[in-house]
Amino acid sequence: MNMWAPVSIIFFKEVLDNARDRRSLLIxxxxxxxxxxxxxxxxxxxxxxxxGGADQDLTIHVKGxxxxxxxxxxxxxxxxxxxxxxxxxKAAVRNGDLDVVVVVAPEFNDLAKAEKTAPxxxxxxxxxxxxxxxxxxxxxxxxxxxxxxWGERIARRGxxxxxxxxxxxxxxNVTSGAHIAxxxxxxxxxxxxxxxxxxxxxxxxxxxxxxxxxxxLEPLLxxxxxxxxxxxxxxxxxxxxxxxxxxxxxxxxxxxxxLSSGSSGFSQSLSLFxxxxxxxxxxxxxxxxVSVQFIIATVTRSFKEAQTYLGLLPLVPALPGMxxxxxxxxxxxxxxxxxxxxxxxxxxxxxRGEALSPLHIALSMTSTLALAAALFxxxxxxxxxxxxxxxx
Amino acid sequence: MIDVHKLxxxxxxxxxxxxxxxxxxxxxxxxxxxxxxxGKTTALRxxxxxxxxxxxxxxxDGFNTVDDRLxxxxxxxxxxxxxxxxxxxxxREHIRYYGRLHGLKGxxxxxxxxxxxxxxxxxxxxxxxAKGFSKGQTRKIxxxxxxxHEPQNLLLDEPTNGLDISSSRAxxxxxxxxxxxxxxxxxxxxxxxxxxxxxxxxxVISGGLIAADGTVQELMSQTGSDNLDDVFLRLTGGxxxxxxxxxxxxxxx
Numbered sequence: 001m002n003m004w005a006p007v008s009i010i011f012f013k014e015v016l017d018n019a020r021d022r023r024s025l026l027i028x029x030x031x032x033x034x035x036x037x038x039x040x041x042x043x044x045x046x047x048x049x050x051x052g053g054a055d056q057d058l059t060i061h062v063k064g065x066x067x068x069x070x071x072x073x074x075x076x077x078x079x080x081x082x083x084x085x086x087x088x089x090k091a092a093v094r095n096g097d098l099d100v101v102v103v104v105a106p107e108f109n110d111l112a113k114a115e116k117t118a119p120x121x122x123x124x125x126x127x128x129x130x131x132x133x134x135x136x137x138x139x140x141x142x143x144x145x146x147x148x149x150w151g152e153r154i155a156r157r158g159x160x161x162x163x164x165x166x167x168x169x170x171x172x173n174v175t176s177g178a179h180i181a182x183x184x185x186x187x188x189x190x191x192x193x194x195x196x197x198x199x200x201x202x203x204x205x206x207x208x209x210x211x212x213x214x215x216x217l218e219p220l221l222x223x224x225x226x227x228x229x230x231x232x233x234x235x236x237x238x239x240x241x242x243x244x245x246x247x248x249x250x251x252x253x254x255x256x257x258x259l260s261s262g263s264s265g266f267s268q269s270l271s272l273f274x275x276x277x278x279x280x281x282x283x284x285x286x287x288x289x290v291s292v293q294f295i296i297a298t299v300t301r302s303f304k305e306a307q308t309y310l311g312l313l314p315l316v317p318a319l320p321g322m323x324x325x326x327x328x329x330x331x332x333x334x335x336x337x338x339x340x341x342x343x344x345x346x347x348x349x350x351x352r353g354e355a356l357s358p359l360h361i362a363l364s365m366t367s368t369l370a371l372a373a374a375l376f377x378x379x380x381x382x383x384x385x386x387x388x389x390x391x392x
Numbered sequence: 393m394i395d396v397h398k399l400x401x402x403x404x405x406x407x408x409x410x411x412x413x414x415x416x417x418x419x420x421x422x423x424x425x426x427x428x429x430x431g432k433t434t435a436l437r438x439x440x441x442x443x444x445x446x447x448x449x450x451x452x453d454g455f456n457t458v459d460d461r462l463x464x465x466x467x468x469x470x471x472x473x474x475x476x477x478x479x480x481x482x483x484r485e486h487i488r489y490y491g492r493l494h495g496l497k498g499x500x501x502x503x504x505x506x507x508x509x510x511x512x513x514x515x516x517x518x519x520x521x522a523k524g525f526s527k528g529q530t531r532k533i534x535x536x537x538x539x540x541h542e543p544q545n546l547l548l549d550e551p552t553n554g555l556d557i558s559s560s561r562a563x564x565x566x567x568x569x570x571x572x573x574x575x576x577x578x579x580x581x582x583x584x585x586x587x588x589x590x591x592x593x594x595x596v597i598s599g600g601l602i603a604a605d606g607t608v609q610e611l612m613s614q615t616g617s618d619n620l621d622d623v624f625l626r627l628t629g630g631x632x633x634x635x636x637x638x639x640x641x642x643x644x645x
Contacts, residue, residue: 009492013481020480020521215476219534222440222472223493224465386443389474 006225010233015240018203027202028241032249035191040256043184060138061085061092061101068104070112071120074145093123099131100124100138115153185269186328188253189347190321192246193340196282197289197314199245200238204293205306207234213303218389227383231294235376238290243279246286250275269351277350281361282343284368289317291375298382320344336360339368393418393576394439394545398448401434408434410600411448416593418544421567421577423591425584427628431600432580433473436549439578440470452545466494469543471551475534479523483514486522487536494541501540508536511566528559535566545576552586564590584624598628 018024063085065072072082086092089101103121105111111118120142124135151161211217220230254270293310300306317340324344329335331349336342342364349356382388394416401409409431416422426432437443439450441457441464449456455463477486484505491501509518512532517525522533531551538546548567552560567590571577581587587594588608596604596611604611604627612618615626624630 005495006493009489013485013489016485017478017480211476213476214478215474216478217476218442218472218474219470219476219490219537221442222465222468222470223490224462224495225493226462389442 003226003229006223006229007233007236010225010230011236011240014203014207014234014237018206018237018241021202021206024202024206024241028199028245029248031198032195032245033252035188035195036249036252036256039184039187039191039253040260043257044260057081058134058137059083060141061089061098062104063089063101064104064106064108067106068108068112068118068120070109070149071104071145074148075141078141080141089123093125096125096128099128099134102138102142183325185351186325186348187322188351189344190318190325192249192278192282192347193285193321193344194314194318195245195249196242196286197292197317200240200242200286200290201293201310201313203238203241204290205297205303205310207237208294208297209300209303209306212389221389228380231376231380231383235290235294235379238293239286242286242290246279246282247275250278269353274350277356278347281346281365284365284372285339285343287372288339288368288375291372291379294379295375295382298379298388317341321348324348331357331360333360333363336363337367339371342368393453394422394547394578395451396435396439396448397450399435399438399445399450400447401431401438401443401445407600409438409445412597412600412602414595414602414605416545416576416578418576419571419574420592421571421579421590423587423594424578424580424597425582425587425594425624426597426603427582427630430597430628432582432597433549435597436547436578436580437473440468440472440547441465442472466541467543468545468547469538469541470546471531471534471538471548473549475530477522477525477530477533480521482521483518483525483529483533483536484509486533487540490537491540496541504540504542505536508539512536512562527554528556531555531559531563535563539566539570543575545578546570547578547580549580550582551579552581552583560586584620588620596624596627603627603629 057079059081060075061083062068062072065082065084075082085098085101085103089098089103092098093101101123103123105119105121108118108120122135122138122142124131147161147165154161154164211220221227250270254275257270292313296309296313297306300309320341321344328348329345331345335345336359342360346356346360346364396412396414398411398413399409400407400411412431412435414422414424424432424435434443438445439452439457441461444458449458451457452464453467455467457464481489487505487508488501491497491504496504509515512535514529514532514536517529522530525533531554535551538548546567551563551567555563564586567577567579571592579587579591591608593607594604594611595602604614606614608620611623611627615623617623617626
């Protein structure tokens, strides 16, 4: 037999064995969906609150359209659709039928003609987040109306109103989707890293400490195969399940983004090309993750002990990514040398549509691969010890 | 043939084997007997390569168990102390897995599995998953996977432990068949009567040392007793020391 024959025999046995195990399948196929579902729901909720039709035609409900010709004409000129508000505007806003209603006082026209201050009431419901953006837009529009009319009036008196305005405020949002909800994108990499350290965990335990507890390890080790081939076969099986978990999760993210925000922005940044790039860039991390799982599952005394540690393990590499959600950093060389952290940053860049530096990718992959190789060698060493079979 | 020479093994301060010598020849069933904790399982584990000796050597068909591990492993079929199964694999898949790891494949392997199926009467459960198998069924699978590659040397650690009489007899028959094919069987037990009925030669191990080595007749004349249990107890110090051999939980060293 050549070196690879036993590796493939063990690989296929472990893949088949675990395909018949509900727990392995749950972790490889169902667990990865949780992050995307959660994020998809948050995205669609936050999207409604913050976007609230900012890109669409703005409609403002006005009570007393007939009293406010000057304002209504001005709004219409700005492209705003002005609609008559219901009979009881307060009730409509309180019930959530409308987010905001502008009430024009009956004396508005007369006061406006006389160039006096005319009262306008904006009815909002501050306990409802949904209308936040619309309210903001309405108030901004009214402010602009105020400034323009005031400017015209003062200009007629021979004063350039611009000399009375110290600054002109304009803001420009440069994220690819131009949404506030883009911040949620930062949550994708840590969820991805968590899943990467989780996907093959059950198989890693089952094929090492599980095999020892079942008493099937001792007879297995008597077969004429090198320990390295034995480890490699089991290792590749765990890697295979990790890969499945990752592909399932990426596809789920893609679908969740598509369903919650349409084909724009998010789902575009997870193109098939980008997904393939992520798989390649994170491959060394997968090898390192499975190595760590094997080492923990081999040195722990029992299946349960291994399960406890491996359940907590994914939190460690995912934590820096979670912090990045709230405090983003700009990637620099030293960061690309840190396994898990570098992949989190690179994935984040890819999602936000930034160009990835080949140097960063190369450094990230080489440093993580070096760690993975060292960990893999330790795993093989552990398998050569007698204590492997009989426990410590 | 298995040649054990000056074999020693210690676990921290405990000496499990204090330099044992014996030979298990082809065409013979050699019984390795001794009380619990005598070092039987330790000796077997070193012979079947999962443990390293502290001193001495073991040669299987001329191959050293430490330096030529893979060659030794190709020549041995083992029913080890640890005899667990994979609950989600069928009996047939278990045997096939081990057959493949020994380089068998295709029709040759499938035919061999069918032959073992017939020899060990596994037809009614061979395609069932191992979860919930009885002790007898489990033992048959573990024996089948030890025999799948038709090894020249068969090492059995208490193969009938926990089996009913008919299953035990089936195992005994199988051991004799293997012997009659000119192969070497090393059989480990602490039941003297069983060993006496199927072994051509008996090696008595006690306290990590060889207490006696010979045929049943030789051991009887050596101890001056015609009662097998007395022979065992005299050789292992059970009678002279006033203690009786334990038949309870097995303490493995």
